[in-house]
Amino acid sequence: MSDTNTSMVEKYRNNFLKEVEANVEEGEWVKMCMQCGVCSGSCPLGPHWDHPPQELFMMIRAGKRDEVLESTSMWMCTSCYNCIVRCPRELPITHIMHGLAHYATRLGIEPKNQPTRKFAQLFWDNLARNGRVNELKLGISLYFMNGIVEGIKTALGMAGIGMGMVKTKRMNPMEILGGHTVKDKKGFQAMIKKAQELEAARVDN
Amino acid sequence: MATKEYSFYPGCSSQEGASSSNYLKSVNTMCEVLDIKLNTIPDWNCCSASIGYCGGGELPRLALSARNIALSEQHNAGQDIVATCAACWLATKETQERLEMDGDLMAETNQALSEAGLTLKNENKIRHMVEVLIEDLGYDELGKHVTKPLEGIKIAGYVGCQTNRPFGIEGESFENPKYLDKFIETMGAEPVEKYDKKVSCCGGALAFSEPEKSQALIKDIIEAAYDGGADMIVTPCPVCQMNVEVYQDKINAKYGTKFSIPVTYYSTLMSVAYGKSGKEAGLDGQIIPAKKLEDIAGK
Ligand code: SF4
Ligand code: SF4
Secondary structure, X not given: OOHHHHHHHHHHOOOHHHHHHHHOOOHHHHHHOOOOOOHHHOOOOHHHOOOOHHHHHHHHHOOOHHHHHOOOHHHHOOOOXXXXXXXXXXXXXXXXXXXXXXXXXXXXXXXXXXXXXXXXXXXXXXXXXXXXXXXHXXXXXXXXXXXXXXXXXXXXXXXXXXXXXXXXXXXOHHHHHOOOOOOOHXXXXXXXXXXXXXXXXXXXX | OOOEEEEEEOOHHHOOOOOOHHHHHHHXXXXXXXXXXXXXXXXXXXXXOOOOOOOOOHHHHHHHHHHHHHHHHHHOOOOOEEEOOHXXXXXXXXXXXXHHHOHHHHHHHHHHHHOOXXXXXXXXOEEEHHHHHHHHHOHHHHHHOOOOXXXXXXXXXXXXXXXXXXXXXXXXXOOOOOHHHHHHHHOOOEEOOOOOOOOOOOOOOHHHHOHHHHHHHHHHHHHHHHHOOXXXXXXXXXXXXXXXXXXXXXXXXXXXXXXXXXXXEHHHHHHHHOOOOOOOOOHHHOOOOOHHHHHHHHO
């Protein structure tokens, strides 16, 4: 367990709803949910969620902290925004799902092997370094994220798609040598660092 | 009509040698015909799409879009910001809204921006290219430039998620937006009536991390297009375009289907209907060639 996680458990004791309200992006909306279930019927990957959004909101109120934060469910959110436009209480459900996933990551208790978690982290690392996303590097790290043998298998399976993209100039193998970046990398990275510090000051205390 | 100018946010997938570089090609061609001048935001950065949330918390993610808006204010003062990518548009617009509503976040965002020597006023409108086409030009104007009507092509207008929700296009419904069908009609082609996967999700970024689950969604999107008698699919979103086009072989192998349906952008259609060459329309970027459009472009 990370230090932050331990101190959060200490700080909020039996009030997980309060913890979510204070620390999760748009978390203050959770109490507005009236449990109608409309959102749960909206997720494109719904059958694969252990706990659909409505249930997660109920579990938050019931104080099921570990079950919520360690869940793979919110990592199945495709950001389709079906739920947001349908929710009678206008909860920003998509953002709460992202917020829960991020908060679990911040505490170090997220489901480590969940594939979208790995992809999302790679995506962030790629962009935070260069300011822009380099699709080829992202793709290669993605294929190898499950280890070298799996990676080669996946890469071979995707080779046809890669060749099609290269042929139509929609993927550039030379990108591996450098590729897309912002010019003001220094300013960009300083900005991200500052934003992270300010956020940490708000969340971790 | 006088030249219209906008501050342009192209986004990562449109970069040279990236997955939607052909989108940018056709957008540039279309804009030239329509006398639209796009002033690219200098040194723009990634918006983190909808997938940056693992490593990036709220403030770092807001700072990303805030930097783009601030650069736009500095270099393209007073101009509306226009994005062609649904995710770019959405992330930038969400940032604008969130910062408008929350003074503390706005102050912290500006504190972070000052590290890069920037400040944000947050005053310019953030728009999708299709809004510019519909609201600033209008269907009549779009139709006026057609020299080669796309006769005899039936097209499924696949709007997808993020160009449609949560903001959508003014005056359109979330369940059945009509603008893409109207574009198709205006270019002289025939839209598929009642395309029932019009606003369904293709899996978005999860097509990478959850390929099988996403491909099941994509299969339904393509099947519904065939059911409607479509020759091709057209979309306003680079993620939709890529997901629906490139996995067809994989889907065929898994489900025993025989999919081979081209997927292009609205701007591809317009470039061809406006009499431009296949190359100018970005048709050389098709992995599944859009034969019918090529034929018209080659005439
Ligand atoms: S749709 Fe809204 S009110 Fe209904 S269960 Fe979901 S979050 Fe709660
Ligand atoms: S945005 Fe996420 S939570 Fe909402 S319906 Fe789509 S997948 Fe479900």
